[in-house]
Amino acid sequence: MPIDRPVPTGPAAPDLQIVSTRVYRGPNVWSYDKAVHLVVDLGVLEGYPSDTLPGFTDALLQLLPGLDGHTCSRGHRGGFIERLREGTWLGHVAEHVALQLQQQAGHDLRRGKTRADRSVPGRYNVIYGYLDERVALAAGRLAVRLVNHLVRAEPGFDFALEFDAFLASSARMAFGxxxxxxxxxxxxxxxxxxxxxxxxxxxxxxxxxxxxxxxxxxSRTSALAVDIAGDKSLTTTLLGSAGLPVPKAESVRSAEAAAEAATSIGFPVVVKPLDGNHGRGVCLDLRSEADVLAAFPIAQGQSKRGVVQVESHITGKDYRCLIIGGRMAAIAERVPAHVIGDGEHTVGELVEITNADPRRGVGHEKVLTRIAVDDAARELVKSQGYEWDSIPPAEQMVKLALTGNMSTGGISVDRTFDAHPDNIEIAEEAAQLIGLDVAGIDFICPDITAPVRETGGAICEVNAAPGFRMHTHPTVGEPQFIGKPVVDLLFPPGAPSRVPIVAVTGTNGKTTTSRMLAHIMKGLGHKVGMTSTDGIVIDERLVIRADASGPRSARMVLSNPRVDFAVFEVARGGILREGLGYDRNDIAVVTNIAADHLGMRGIDTLEQLATVKSVVVEAVPRDGFAVLNADDPHVRAMRRKCSGTIVWFSMEPPGSEIREFVEERCRRGARAVVLEPSDRGEMIVLRQGRRRMPLAWTHLLPSTFGGTARMNVANALAAAGAAFAAGAPLHDIRQGLRTYTTSYYLSPGRLNRLEVNSAEVFVDYCHNPPGMERLGEFVEGYVEQRQKSLDHRISRIGMIGAAGDRRDEDIEALGHIAAEHFDVMVVREDANLRRRAPGEAAALVVRGAQRAMDAGARCRQIATVVDEIAAVRHSVHLANPGDLVMLCVDQHAAVLAELEDFTHEAAAGSRTDGDQPGDPDLDPQQLVDEAQTSYAQEAAARREAIEPPLPTL
Incomplete structure (x- = not known):
């Protein structure tokens, strides 16, 4: 129905503008495929839909009539035009114009959508697909200019000129x-x-x-074969020695030597550069020494080494035989650039008419090349008895080039099924002698249908990297689909082209789950490429240290020739910034959805965060798997977005509502990884339908610290489910979980345990409230387990820090939760304050902890030591033998190095016999002051050594 609104006279000045641009290079929150995302602001045009702008639709269709074919949401041809006449907002119009511009550049795309930004009136998200992102971005910019221009003319804007420039730049960027x-x-x-x-x-x-x-x-083309093919003299020698028909030839470096060689060979001759290509510098049918002397500098000018080949002239037609993998794939007859007289137009006019053919372009940008008008062409015309302004008789051919190369304006005629078998055999043998996997064999012979040995033909050249366009787009005849034998050569039928990809996302546990899975698959003999927030790991070797949880890192791993299994930690930031960076993942793992990074990049609620994380689930194909946490309602809901098979994992005990949910699906044949308690402990069990497959006791897994690290139990369930979906045998999954530890070498920064001065020190990356809850549960369980074997009370000391880019309430919540589990808290700050003032984030942590203490929380002392290294030393100084110190760190490598130095200092007796660490009678504030003073100079030096904030790949 038409939109019922008053028709205004039109805006005073259109101000549709692009606010931001983003390119998604894989599945993303807007599209299952790669797309361009423009955020546009309509400004005053928000009040002017298309039906309120007189003449807008007609003017747009006059410039881009192809828009009539857009179905839009109506699902039929002309649907978008209906929307235009009924009234649609101009952001939507810009989307369709951008798509149409790409279509006219040869990119057949129809995917697009436009959605209003509810938080900012007049602002829209315009999303459309692309093949080449540079072309798509240029199309988006031109689309916005055109829409503004049609609303009110922009001075100096000529759409025809802008459109031609757009097409020209698109052709330059396109593949040949x-x-x-x-x-x-x-x-x-x-x-x-x-x-x-x-x-x-x-x-x-x-x-x-x-x-x-x-x-x-x-990749299979031999460099040696390319060099041989590039040396025409050597090529002729090798082919001739094998008994193949070749012309007589000599290589020379001077005009006089060329004349002597021509006399020796016998006229007529051909003079051409020894290592040229595309027919440049080739002079044919030279019948005297004078002709050879004149042709020599032309040929030498196109020779890289200054060497010229003189060979006997073979009379006949020019044929190109394409040999791929040793077999003939296509044959084309190449006809030199020419025009056919019509009795009305001059030679020059006929050339212009021929070059006006839309199939002709400059160089290799189109299927045919424009005929070059140069001195050589004019001389050739004159040699045929015509001038440039002569009118040749009807049906008279006038040659404009001697060689039949497509690059000089020639045309091609498909002769694939006309060649004599003997000629095919000769061409195939020539390619094998040179050693080329893809070769262009140039025959000169009277007729390719007759044996060249009988008709007097010969192979005049062997070409490495031969062009395909004469075969894929012949001027006359049927096109040959020669991409198939090339791909067959690289990927024989049945050969794999993809490596299995597992994408792991969630709020907490992504890194540890990824490492566990990589460890399991490494045990199967795979060369695993893994990305995480710590860097890129190839076959257990850290090759790049960076925050590598983004799409660029994934593409780097997929480009590595050693990788045969990929495990990607996928963070929300990378999904929002560029999408996944690949087209699909075979297995998606979602650990949990909790409050972290909220309030950033438009993600304010858990539901929005779950939508972002679910992109990895949507990227699962029908034959893939999604490993989902049944205990998390947001993750559980992602089952509706998965095209593949669901593998559930759950920490809930039998009989609970969630466990019944899982059991019901298992009875229908689903897969799951669950816990089954017994008097001997908890057993991890794999379920497939009614089958029950015991895997491992949780308390025997080193990463769980006797089953007390419940977060690692959950991570083990997720990793086991992913490995099971990837086809790993049960005993290999079991062995992988049993041998995976939280040592710094296997899991840096994730629950690494050290003994420092007889105190137990754990180093962990915990940085958000949900993670602190899980870490607090571990502290409670671990201390309770350890307390049984000790006769003194274990004190709990926690070093806490929060990232400055979190919301104030999240940072306060972190301190509040930590205060419930630690006796003493040392509050630090990250090296990168993330636009907060020094001490601001620490003050928020302290505020949250103080509120918890006022409500009766466990914590009794809080000290603020903002420098991380000084805070580490202060925390360890507070500990007595047997105490537990939990260090929640930012730069784990620097912290581990500091702890090693601290241990060595203690072993050397470098500390005084005065007040001892952990002395209960020592004033806490005195310790803080001493730490801040004693370590100030050392901490400053350490800060220089601490690596800067990691770049995001």
Missing amino acids: PSTAAIIEEATSRDIPWTRLNQASLVQLGQGVHAQRIRATMT
Whole structure:
């Protein structure tokens, strides 16, 4: 129905503008595929839908008539035009214009959506698909300018000129016909590809299965074979020695030597550069020494080494035989650039008419190349008895080039099924002799349908990296789908092109679950590539230290030729910034959804956070798996977004409501990983339908510290479920869990235990309230377990810090929860304050802890030591033998190094016999003052050594 609103006279000045731009390079919160996201502000145009702008729709259709084919939400052709006439907002119009501009650039895309930003009136999220992000961004910018221009004309804006410039730049960025043919075939087989540079270097496949192409050169193309093919003299010698028909030839470096060689060979001859290409510098049918002397500098000018080849001239037609993997794939007859007279137009006019063909472009940008008008072309025309302004008779061919290369304006005629078997055999043998996997064999012969040995033809050249466009887009005849044999060569039928990808997300436990899973799969012999907040690990070797939980890190792992199994920790920031960075994951693991990072990037509620995290579940294919935490209602709800099979894991005991939920699904054949208590302890059990497969006792897993680290029990369930979904045998899963420890070497910064001065010190990365709750539960259980074997009370000392980019209430909650579990708290700050004033975050932690203490919490002392290294030393000084010190750190490497130094100092007796660490009679504030003073200079030096905030990949 038309929108019922008064029709205004129009805005005084349109101000539709792009507020921000984001490129998603994989599945994201808006789309299952890669997309461009423009946030646009309509400004005054918010009050002017399309039906209120007289003539807007007609003017838009006049410029872009292809919009008539857009179905929009109506689902039928012309649906978008209906929306325009009924009234739609101009952000939606910009989306469709951007898509249409890309379509006219040759990118067939139809995916797009526009959604209002409810928090800011007049602001819209415009999302549309792309093939090349640079083209898509340019289309978006031009679309916004065009919409503004149609509302009220922009002075100096000429859409026709802007559109031509857009098409020209799009053509420059596009793949050539050869590369495009291979990529199209790979895409049809679901082989992933990645463009590695701005030109034609492309990776097909992932990890250990990856292959690379550059135009028609492949990972299997021999460099030696390319060098041989580039040396025309050597090529002719090798082929001739094998008995293949080749012309007589000599290599020379001077014009005089060329004339002598021509006389020796016998006229007519051909003079060409020894190592040229695309027919440049080739001079044909030279019948005298004078012709050879004149041709020599032309050929030498195109020779990289200054060497020129003189060879006998073979009379006949020019044929290109394409050999792929030793087998003939296509044959094309190449006809030199020419025009056909019509008795009305001059030669020059005929050239202009021919070049006006939309299939012709500059260089290799289109399937045909424009005919070059140069001195050589004019001389050739004159040699045929015509001038440039002569009118040739009807049906008379006038040659404009001697060679049939497509790059000089020639055309091609498909002859794939016309060639004589003997000629095919000769071409295939020539490619094998040179050693090329993809070769272009140039035949000159009277007729390819007759044996060249009988008709007097010969192989005049062997080309490495031959162009495909004469075969994929012949001027006459049927196109040949030669991308198929190239892809067959790189990926034989049945050969894998992808490595298994496991994406692990959630609020807490992502890193540990990823490490556990990587450890299990390493035990199976896999070369695991893993990303996490600590860096990129390839086969248990840290290759890049950075916050590597983003999409760029994932792409780096998938490009590594050693990786045959990938485990990615996926953080919300990377999903919001770029999407996943790959097209799909075989297994998605979601550990939990809890309050962290709320209030950032428009994520204010747990429901919104769950929507972001669920992207990894949506990226699971039908034959994939999602490992979901049944105990978390937000994670449990993600089952509706999964196309694959669900694997549940639950910490709940039998008989509970959640456990019944899981059991009911298992009775229907589902998979699950659960806990079953007994008088001997808790057993991790794998369930598949009615089958029950015991896996391991939780208290025997080193990472759980006798079952007290409940968060690691949950992580073990998730890792076991993912490994089971990946096809790992039970005994390998069991062995992996039993051998995975929280040592610094296997799990840096995650519950690393050390003994310092007879006190138990744990180093952990805990930094949010939900994580502190789990850590507090561990402290309670671990101390209770240890207390049984001791005759004195264990004091609990906790060093706490909060990231400055969290909400005030979250930072206070962190302090409040910590105060419930520790006797003494030492509050520190991160090296990166994240735009907070020094001491501000620490004060918020103290405020939350003080509120808990006022309500009767366990904590009795709070000290603020903002420098992390000084805070570490102060915390350890407070501990008596047997006490527990929990260090929640920011820079775990620097903290571990400090603890080692501290231990060495203590062992050397460097401390005085005065007030001893942990002396209960020592004034706490005195300790704080001493720590701040004694370690000030050392902490400053340490701060220099602490690594700066990690970059996000």
